[in-house]
Amino acid sequence: MMSMHEQMEQAEKSILHTYNRFPVMFDRGEGCRLYDTEGKEYLDFAAGIAVNALGYHYPGYDEALKAQIDKLLHISNLYYNEPMSEAGEKLAKASGMSRAFFTNSGTESIEGALKAARKYSCTKYNGERYEIIAMNHSFHGRSMGALSVTGTAHYREPFEPLIGGVKFADFNDLESVKVQITDKTCAILTEVVQGEGGIYPADPGFLQGLRALCDEKDLILIFDEIQCGMGRTGTYFAWQDYGVKPDIMTCAKALGCGVPVGAFVLGEKAAAASLEPGDHGTTYGGNPFVCAAVSKVFDIFEKDHILEHVRELTPYLEEKLDALVDKYEIISRRRGKGFMQGLVIQGISVGTIVSKALENGLLVISAGSDVLRLVPPLVITKEDIDEMIEKLEKSLA
Numbered sequence: 001m002m003s004m005h006e007q008m009e010q011a012e013k014s015i016l017h018t019y020n021r022f023p024v025m026f027d028r029g030e031g032c033r034l035y036d037t038e039g040k041e042y043l044d045f046a047a048g049i050a051v052n053a054l055g056y057h058y059p060g061y062d063e064a065l066k067a068q069i070d071k072l073l074h075i076s077n078l079y080y081n082e083p084m085s086e087a088g089e090k091l092a093k094a095s096g097m098s099r100a101f102f103t104n105s106g107t108e109s110i111e112g113a114l115k116a117a118r119k120y121s122c123t124k125y126n127g128e129r130y131e132i133i134a135m136n137h138s139f140h141g142r143s144m145g146a147l148s149v150t151g152t153a154h155y156r157e158p159f160e161p162l163i164g165g166v167k168f169a170d171f172n173d174l175e176s177v178k179v180q181i182t183d184k185t186c187a188i189l190t191e192v193v194q195g196e197g198g199i200y201p202a203d204p205g206f207l208q209g210l211r212a213l214c215d216e217k218d219l220i221l222i223f224d225e226i227q228c229g230m231g232r233t234g235t236y237f238a239w240q241d242y243g244v245k246p247d248i249m250t251c252a253k254a255l256g257c258g259v260p261v262g263a264f265v266l267g268e269k270a271a272a273a274s275l276e277p278g279d280h281g282t283t284y285g286g287n288p289f290v291c292a293a294v295s296k297v298f299d300i301f302e303k304d305h306i307l308e309h310v311r312e313l314t315p316y317l318e319e320k321l322d323a324l325v326d327k328y329e330i331i332s333r334r335r336g337k338g339f340m341q342g343l344v345i346q347g348i349s350v351g352t353i354v355s356k357a358l359e360n361g362l363l364v365i366s367a368g369s370d371v372l373r374l375v376p377p378l379v380i381t382k383e384d385i386d387e388m389i390e391k392l393e394k395s396l397a
Contacts, residue, residue, distance in 0.1 A: 004037045022358055029056025032377045032384055034363065045376040045388050046363040050195075050227045050340070053254035054300060055377035061257065061296055068292035076283060083291035090298040091263060094236040095249060099271040100263045102286040102294075106226035106252035107141025109262040112280055113189075113248045114145050116266060117220040120274040121186035124218070129186040135171040137368075139196035140189070140224055149189055152197070171200060174209040181213070187220040188213070192238040193228035198368035199335055199342030207244040214247070220270055222248045226262070230254035231301060231378050233338035234311040241337075254378075257297050261290040310378050313385070314338050320389050321374075328396055339378055342371040353395055362391035 002010070007025050027037045032055045034042045047053065054061060068083065075081060088100045103109045114132065121129040134140070134149040141147065147155060148162035156162060165184075169176040171194055188210055194200040214221040223246035228238040230251060235241045237249060247270045252262030266274065284290075301307065321334045321341055332344045345353065350366045357364050367373040376384070 007037060022355070024358060031055050031057070032380050040361065042358070042361045042363050043384065043387055043391060044363045045374045045380075046365045047254075047375055047377045048258070049253070049365065050232060050375040051253045052258055053230060053232070053306070053378045054257045054297070055379050058257075058300065058379065060300060061293070064292055064296035065259070065289065068289050072288045074284070074287050074289070077281065077286055081286070081288045081291070083288045083295055084286040087291040087294035087298070088286075090295060091251075091255075091265060094298060095265050096240075096245070097249060097265045098268045100265045101275075101280065102291065103252070103262040103264065103282060104260050104284050105141075106250065106262050107143045107146040108282065108285075109226065109250035109252055109264045110140045110146040110149070110224065111143055112264040112275075113222050113250050114149065114187075115280055116248055116264065116270055116274040117187035117222060119276075119279060120220055120270055123273045125186075129184055131165045131167060131182065131184045132187045132189060133167050133169055133177060133180045133185060134189045135191070135194070136168050137171060137194060137197035137200075138189075138191055138224075139194075140191075140226075171197070172203045172206045174206055174213075177210065177213065181217065181219075185217070185219055187222055189222040189224065191224040191226075191228065192242070193233065193337055193340055195227040195340070195373075196367055198344075198371045199340060199373060201238075201335070201337045202242070204242050204244075207239065207242050211244045220247045222246060222250070224250050226250055226252045227375070228337070228340055230297075231307050231310055232340045232375065234307060234314060236301075236307065238337065255297070256290055256293040259290045259293040261287075261294055306378050310338050313380070313382065316382055317341065317374075317385055320385055324389070324392070324396075330396065336374075339374075339376055339380075341374045342367055343374075345370050345372055356395040357392060360391045360394050362388060362395065364392070 004025050025037045026034050028035050032044050034044050091100045101112055118130055134151055136151040138151040140150050145163055148166050151168045167180045169180050192202050223239050225237045247267045249265045255261055325331045325334050330345055330347050332346050334343055336342050350370055350372055354364055354366055365373045
């Protein structure tokens with residue numbers, strides 16, 4: 001039997017080294033806890049980077065996937081399948097939007113949204129409009145299109161030239177967006193809560209201003225809800241708390257709570273005049289297996305009042321984190337929304353705290369260069385929050 005260290009060394013021999021992984025190999029999960037191959041327990045406040053919204057082995061979830069395995073795994077998009085139809089209907093209902101396209105990841109959802117926005121412009125304006133305005137410090141994915149609209153230079157530079165026609169404005173600065181608009185602009189793209197950029201929620205006036213600009217100039221407004229969506233801020237999608245509806249929305253991560261699935265969802269305006277048969281496709285998108293997961297996730301959210309639970313516990317989580325800000329000089333402030341929270345760290349590397357927390361049986365992650373990010377499963381309890389604070393204080397000490 002190999003030790004955990006030997007297992008990790010073996011993995012390094014066959015897997016391309018694109019991640020600086022933490023020195024742990026996980027074996028199984030239960031509830032909001034993970035266990036490594038040597039049996040050590042960890043409280044999970046990272047949730048697979050905001051994916052595992054229901055934690056591990058949530059009642060009913062595994063059974064739905066096992067039942068689908070016994071029926072059908074894959075048939076392609078040449079044919080209809082029931083789970084895709086059900087998942088699409090539930091996603092459209094939860095978002096209040098019109099048509100969904102299922103993808104395999106968040107970055108693919110961004111690619112589809114960009115194509116839909118440009119196709120809308122091509123259909124209505126003969127291709128004269130093609131420029132996309134994205135935000136500085138944003139993160140939208142690693143594929144070439146998603147990378148092109150990611151507003152952090154160090155992600156983009158090794159892979160340039162990327163797709164053209166992209167401009168950047170400042171998040172929460174409406175005037176900076178206005179100065180980038182020309183007669184060639186077709187779309188504006190923003191996260192509703194910036195994630196990798198450092199956990200920055202949008203100002204209500206900023207989103208309202210973007211909506212007004214897009215209405216005035218017939219631009220497509222795209223909201224990236226890949227990390228902040230699916231209940232993380234207390235509504236299905238973060239924009240719903242602002243009352244500002246996009247023309248296209250992207251989601252992934254917690255959409256399937258562990259299976260690789262994403263989607264972009266179009267409102268009536270974009271759905272009526274953008275992508276047509278032959279414009280876009282994917283072999284695995286809308287796969288019966290992943291859509292069975294999506295469908296079950298929506299059922300669980302409704303039946304077990306997951307959104308209400310997040311709203312109910314958010315004040316307690318914020319209160320406990322604010323107490324840490326008051327107590328420790330190295331934490332300068334807290335910012336975030338719902339169960340997507342960040343602590344701004346000063347005077348010490350955030351990576352040091354993340355590593356020390358891991359040693360103490362707590363999973364947290366970073367965002368940007370100086371933010372400790374907490375994106376736990378949405379099913380945590382007050383007792384889990386108390387335990388997290390205890391382990392984090394031990395790590396800060």
